[in-house]
Structures are given as C-alpha cells and as structure tokens.
Amino acid sequence: xxxxxxxxxxxxxxxxxxxxxxxxxxxxxxxxxxxxxxxxxxxxxxxxxxxxxxxxxxxxxxxxxxxxxxxxxxxxxxxxxxxxxxxxxxxxxxxxxxxxxxxxxxxxxxxxxxxxxxxxxxxxxxxxxxxxxxxxxxxxxxxxxxxxxxxxxxxxxxxxxxxxxxxxxxxxxxxxxxxxxxxxxxxxxxxxxxxxxxxxxxxxxxxxxxxxxxxxxxxxxxxxxxxxxxxxxxxxxxxxxxxxxxxxxxxxxxxxxxxxxxxxxxxxxxxxxxxxxxxxxxxxxxxxxxxxxxxxxxxxxxxxxxxxxxxxxxxxxxxxxxxxxxxxxxxxxxxxxxxxxxxxxxxxxxxxxxxxxxxxxxxxxxxxxxxxxxxxxxxxxxxxxxxxxxxxxxxxxxxxxxxxxxxxxxxxxxxxxxxxxxxxxxxxxxxxxxxxxxxxxxxxxxxxxxxxxxxxxxxxxxxxxxxxxxxxxxxxxxxxxxxxxxxxxxxxxxxxxxxxxxxxxxxxxxxxxxxxxxxxxxxxxxxxxxxxxxxxxxxxxxxxxxxxxxxxxxxxxxxxxxxxxxxxxxxxxxxxxxxxxxxxxxxxxx
RNA sequence: GGAGUCGUAGUUCAGUUUGGUUAGAACGCCUGACUGUCACUCAGGAGGUCGCGGGUUCGAGUCCCGUCGAUUCCGCCA
Numbered sequence: 245x246x247x248x249x250x251x252x253x254x255x256x257x258x259x260x261x262x263x264x265x266x267x268x269x270x271x272x273x274x275x276x277x278x279x280x281x282x283x284x285x286x287x288x289x290x291x292x293x294x295x296x297x298x299x300x301x302x303x304x305x306x307x308x309x310x311x312x313x314x315x316x317x318x319x320x321x322x323x324x325x326x327x328x329x330x331x332x333x334x335x336x337x338x339x340x341x342x343x344x345x346x347x348x349x350x351x352x353x354x355x356x357x358x359x360x361x362x363x364x365x366x367x368x369x370x371x372x373x374x375x376x377x378x379x380x381x382x383x384x385x386x387x388x389x390x391x392x393x394x395x396x397x398x399x400x401x402x403x404x405x406x407x408x409x410x411x412x413x414x415x416x417x418x419x420x421x422x423x424x425x426x427x428x429x430x431x432x433x434x435x436x437x438x439x440x441x442x443x444x445x446x447x448x449x450x451x452x453x454x455x456x457x458x459x460x461x462x463x464x465x466x467x468x469x470x471x472x473x474x475x476x477x478x479x480x481x482x483x484x485x486x487x488x489x490x491x492x493x494x495x496x497x498x499x500x501x502x503x504x505x506x507x508x509x510x511x512x513x514x515x516x517x518x519x520x521x522x523x524x525x526x527x528x529x530x531x532x533x534x535x536x537x538x539x540x541x542x543x544x545x546x547x548x549x550x551x552x553x554x555x556x557x558x559x560x561x562x563x564x565x566x567x568x569x570x571x572x573x574x575x576x577x578x579x580x581x582x583x584x585x586x587x588x589x590x591x592x593x594x595x596x597x598x599x600x601x602x603x604x605x606x607x608x609x610x611x612x613x614x615x616x617x618x619x620x621x622x623x624x625x626x627x628x629x630x631x632x633x634x635x636x637x638x639x640x641x642x643x644x645x646x647x648x649x650x651x652x653x654x655x656x657x658x659x660x661x662x663x664x665x666x667x668x669x670x671x672x673x674x675x676x677x678x679x680x681x682x683x684x685x686x687x688x689x690x691x692x693x694x695x696x697x698x699x700x701x702x703x704x705x706x707x708x709x710x711x712x713x714x715x716x717x718x719x720x721x722x723x724x725x726x727x728x729x730x731x732x733x734x735x736x737x738x739x740x741x742x743x744x745x746x747x748x749x750x751x752x753x754x755x756x757x758x759x760x761x762x763x764x765x766x767x768x769x770x771x772x773x774x775x776x777x778x779x780x781x782x783x784x785x786x787x788x789x790x791x792x793x794x795x796x797x798x799x800x801x802x803x804x805x806x807x808x809x810x811x812x813x814x815x816x817x818x819x820x821x822x823x824x825x826x827x828x829x830x831x832x833x834x
Numbered sequence: 835g836g837a838g839u840c841g842u843a844g845u846u847c848a849g850u851u852u853g854g855u856u857a858g859a860a861c862g863c864c865u866g867a868c869u870g871u872c873a874c875u876c877a878g879g880a881g882g883u884c885g886c887g888g889g890u891u892c893g894a895g896u897c898c899c900g901u902c903g904a905u906u907c908c909g910c911c912a
Contacts, residue, residue: 277869
C-alpha cells in the first residue's frame with residue numbers, strides 16, 4: 245500500500261518499472277473493455293489502464309466512483325496515444341491490482357480544475373475545493389514564501405518572538421475581537437490587531453531586531469482583500485531611520501520575487517510623498533502599471549477663465565477643477581453615461597468631458613469658454629486629436645479622490661493596466677492626524693506611536709485644524725500594483741512627544757495611563773529610537789498567485805459576513821459556558 | 835450602517851420583462867452498449883419546498899413587502 249511514486253512524477257524513463265500509486269479517482273473512462281482511470285494527488289494526475297483480461301482488477305475498476313481513495317499497483321508503460329496536455333501524458337500504468345482504501349459519497353460538486361460551483365458551496369466543502377491543483381498550488385506557494393521570509397530575517401540577525409494572542413484591549417484603531425475572561429469575570433482580553441505594542445516593548449528590552457509572521461484580528465467589515473483574521477510579517481528594528489527599514493524590506497521582496505518568480509526586482513523601489521501621490525493620482529496607493537501613467541491635471545487656472553458656473557462656484561469655495569486624460573480611445577455616449585453615474589455615486593455632481601478630434605473639440609463645456617481657454621486646456625493637458633479629457637470639480641480632496649477612482653475605472657474599462665508588471669512604490673510623509681468630523685476630534689492617521697517629522701514638532705502644541713493636519717509623519721506604506729502591501733513608521737520613543745500626541749487625539753492623562761500606562765512606563769527606562777513595519781502577507785501571496793482576492797491564499801477563509809461556512813462558525817454556546825464567563829446575552833431591539 | 839447583483843434539479847444556468855397546460859438545458863448520478871480514451875461516445879432513466887415567511891390574485895418561479903445567505907462597492911479598516 246505504500247506508494248513508490250506520486251501521481252505527478254512518472255516519465256518515459258520510468259517505463260518498465262513496477263510502481264504503486266496512491267490517490268483519488270479523478271475520472272473514470274469505461275470504454276466497455278478497457279478502462280482508464282485518472283488518479284490524482286497533490287503532485288499531479290496519472291492515467292491508469294485496466295485491461296479486461298485482468299478480470300479481478302477490472303471488476304474493482306468497474307466499482308470505482310469519483311473521489312474514491314485507491315492504491316494501484318502495476319507497470320509503467322508507454323501510451324499508445326500521447327496526451328501533450330499533461331506532464332505525465334507520455335506514460336500510463338498498466339494496473340495489476342487496485343486496493344480501495346476508502347469510498348466516497350457523490351460529491352456536491354465535481355472536483356475539477358475548471359470549477360463551476362458557487363463560492364459558498366466551495367467554502368462549505370473547502371476540503372474538496374482544496375483538492376484542486378489551482379488551490380493547492382496557492383498554499384504551496386504561500387508556504388514557500390513563508391520559508392524565504394524566515395530564512396531572510398534569520399540571515400539578518402532578527403529574532404523571531406511570539407507575542408500574546410490574548411492581550412489588552414486598547415482604544416483607537418479597528419474594533420477589537422474580545423475574549424471574556426473566566427477567572428476575571430467582567431474583564432476581557434482582546435485579540436491583537438497587530439503586535440504593535442509588544443514589538444515596541446521588545447525594542448526597549450534590547451532585542452534590537454524582531455520579526456514574526458503572525459495572525460492579526462480586526463472586527464471590521466470585510467472586502468475581497470480583507471479577512472477578519474489575516475497574516476502579517478511584523479518587524480521592528482532599533483537605532484534605525486526610515487531608509488534602513490526600506491532597505492531591509494526591499495531585500496526581502498527581492499528574494500521573494502527572485503525565488504518565486506525568477507525576477508530580479510530593480511532596487512531601490514521608487515518613492516513618492518503622500519502629497520505627491522494624492523495630487524497626481526488621487527490616492528495614497530497609486531497603481532503605476534497604467535499605460536500613459538494618467539496623472540491628474542490641475543485645470544483650476546484655466547477653469548477660472550470659463551463662464552461655467554459650477555466651476556466658478558467650486559473655485560470660489562476653494563475647490564479644484566482637475567482632469568484625467570484618456571489617450572487615443574474611442575469614447576461612446578454610453579461609456580460617458582456610465583462614468584458619470586460612477587462619479588455621482590462617489591458624491592461628485594457630474595462629469596465634464598472634452599473630446600479632441602481631428603475636426604475640432606466636442607464638449608458640452610465648449611459653449612462656456614472662449615477658444616483661447618479651450619486651447620489653454622489642451623495645452624496644459626497636452627492633449628492631441630483622439631484624446632478625451634474627463635473633468636471633475638469639487639472640494640479638493642474629494643475631487644482628487646474621485647479622480648483617483650475614475651483613473652482605475654478607466655484603466656479597467658479600456659484595459660490600460662499591464663498585468664504582467666510589478667510596480668513597487670514607497671509612499672512617505674503621511675499626515676499624522678486627521679480631523680474626524682463625526683467625533684469632533686483629531687484621530688491618528690496611522691497609529692498613535694508614529695513619530696512626527698522633526699520640522700513639524702512645533703505644531704504638536706497647536707490646536708488649529710490646518711496646522712495639526714499639516715503635520716507630516718515618519719510614516720510610510722509600500723504600494724504594489726495599487727495595493728497597500730506594507731505599512732510602517734518610525735516610532736515615538738520619548739514620553740514627552742508621546743504625551744503631546746495623546747493630548748491632540750483627546751486622550752486625557754488618566755485615560756492614557758489606564759490604556760497605555762505600561763508602554764509609557766517602559767519608555768521611561770531607556771527606550772531606543774526604533775521603527776518598523778508590517779507586511780500584508782496574504783496580499784503579497786495573492787499578487788504572486790495572480791489573484792485579486794486573498795480568499796484563495798487562505799486554507800480556511802471566512803465570508804464577507806465573517807463566518808466560516810465549513811464549520812458553521814461563529815456559533816451559539818451553551819448557557820453554562822456563558823454563566824461561567826459571567827456573560828449575559830441581550831436581545832437586539834427590532 | 836447604506837447601495838447594487840445573485841438565490842430555480844446534486845452542480846452551472848435558462849425561464850421572471852408581459853402572472854396562465856405537465857418548470858427546461860448542460861454537466862453530474864443510475865441502467866445498458868462499446869477494447870485506446872483523456873470534456874470518451876451512444877441509448878435510456880431517476881432527480882424540483884423555484885432560499886425562507888407573508889401579501890396581492892381565480893391563479894405566483896414570475897408582482898409587492900419582509901427576512902436569510904453569498905458577492906461587489908461606499909462608510910469602516912490606527
């Protein structure tokens with residue numbers, strides 16, 4: 245019963261050898277006399293041949309159904325007709341005996357590469373879905389990346405430290421997953437949103453270089469690239485500047501891409517400040533693969549010369565009139581209608597456009613402007629015949645963000661994205677704070693331990709909104725093909741600066757002491773300057789696998805409602821368990 | 835929390851616009867035939883709570899209301 249080979253490795257050089265294969269019945273083709281069976285394991289598929297002359301094994305073969313687990317013994321022979329579409333297509337195994345190791349009920353869907361089943365069904369029977377090579381290979385790739393990362397950081401003297409999964413709930417940031425304590429009734433642990441505080445304390449301990457591939461948990465609504473529990477490569481270094489962190493991570497990405505893709509990434513990665521990114525791409529995570537780059541063109545100056553009331557009102561209110569140029573594509577009425585609807589959903593009043601053709605311009609805005617103004621716009625945007633300009637006006641950040649979304653939409657609509665490329669980009673100098681209108685207070689844009697840039701320290705005592713929001717931080721993201729794949733910062737290591745930051749976000753001394761007292765205390769005993777980052781492990785695996793969603797890089801993912809369909813989790817618990825925890829359920833109103 | 839899409843045989847879908855005979859197709863499954871297939875082929879067969887609940891109607895897969903689930907986006911995600 246013990247196999248001599250896997251189902252993916254037999255070749256012509258094995259012809260004549262006696263072999264034994266284990267695997268699942270993927271397909272049976274019964275031609276009346278001769279029977280062919282495709283046997284599958286995670287390494288591949290091999291064709292078994294069962295001749296009618298071998299009566300006993302032929303009888304067994306007749307009884308086999310899909311997904312039966314079998315052990316087949318026989319001799320490797322050359323095929324009469326070669327199948328060039330499969331790696332083992334030149335040979336087959338002339339079977340002498342088959343042992344049925346287990347039967348299978350009829351599966352809810354057919355296990356095949358070109359899967360037809362809907363997502364929820366696949367998730368419910370995840371173990372069947374995972375029998376498919378396209379899914380297994382994701383997990384194998386993920387495992388390889390894991391090993392490369394461990395090896396890389398080991399080489400650079402990092403210490404891998406496990407930090408607690410049960411930790412203190414802290415304010416700010418995402419909603420915590422809470423775990424009630426039995427021993428301390430009425431008290432709760434939180435699952436880590438990230439091991440942020442622990443890794444900083446490890447720096448205080450002098451660990452110097454810490455890394456961990458760890459699970460993180462955030463109780464927020466999900467997206468295709470967001471799971472409630474996800475994995476990050478978490479690292480922290482002492483006595484470093486931003487450049488040191490960049491260099492270390494660039495080296496890691498270099499090795500991953502080298503080993504997985506056989507690609508030599510060009511180092512160092514490009515850099516851009518947050519302000520540049522917002523201004524040119526309308527997002528803090530620009531996708532640089534789009535042909536022509538399609539930067540945002542500020543037409544505020546030109547728009548001031550028109551008689552279009554919407555533009556003039558916007559400019560008077562301090563807003564912007566900006567545009568994107570689509571090069572050399574035919575834009576139909578229908579496309580414009582769809583795009584207009586798209587930007588309206590983003591809260592933008594409408595979408596202006598100017599089509600430049602060899603016969604002249606075509607635009608509903610033309611009647612509001614002189615020929616000179618139109619020429620100025622053409623000049624500024626460097627448009628030529630065949631180009632179309634899409635114009636959005638509004639409050640600056642809102643308009644730019646909408647243009648950023650429109651840029652992606654246009655790239656999709658006109659297939660402008662070069663899918664084969666990997667464009668890495670460091671985005672730096674993020675704002676430290678943002679004013680939260682709902683809560684009427686400042687909130688940390690990254691996290692509360694982020695170090696402001698030196699030249700902005702003077703504004704830490706200010707409460708003027710413009711000044712506080714102007715503060716830039718030693719904070720950075722790594723963007724890959726428009727996805728945020730890494731985020732980090734140089735941290736505050738001085739209590740006085742930390743206190744000022746707490747002050748700005750409205751955390752009183754008492755609250756700060758209660759929530760973060762231990763870390764503030766730790767910082768009093770010689771905290772070294774330090775910084776680090778966290779890499780979204782699932783996302784980089786997804787990108788390496790060519791997937792849009794991280795779901796299929798995770799063995800047992802959760803749905804958008806954060807439930808696991810296979811084991812039906814979360815689920816209710818026994819009243820006795822709740823009682824022990826001192827937890828009482830209240831029915832939600834309505 | 836909000837918006838969109840989807841939910842019909844084991845599976846993937848058509849049928850819903852315009853309510854009306856016995857709800858169809860393909861794949862899978864079962865039976866039979868077939869000795870070189872690899873999407874085997876051929877003949878036959880079984881298989882349905884039209885997600886669930888309520889309403890309108892002589893009559894609802896189809897119209898209305900609610901609800902559940904999946905999914906995409908917005909809010910949210912330091």
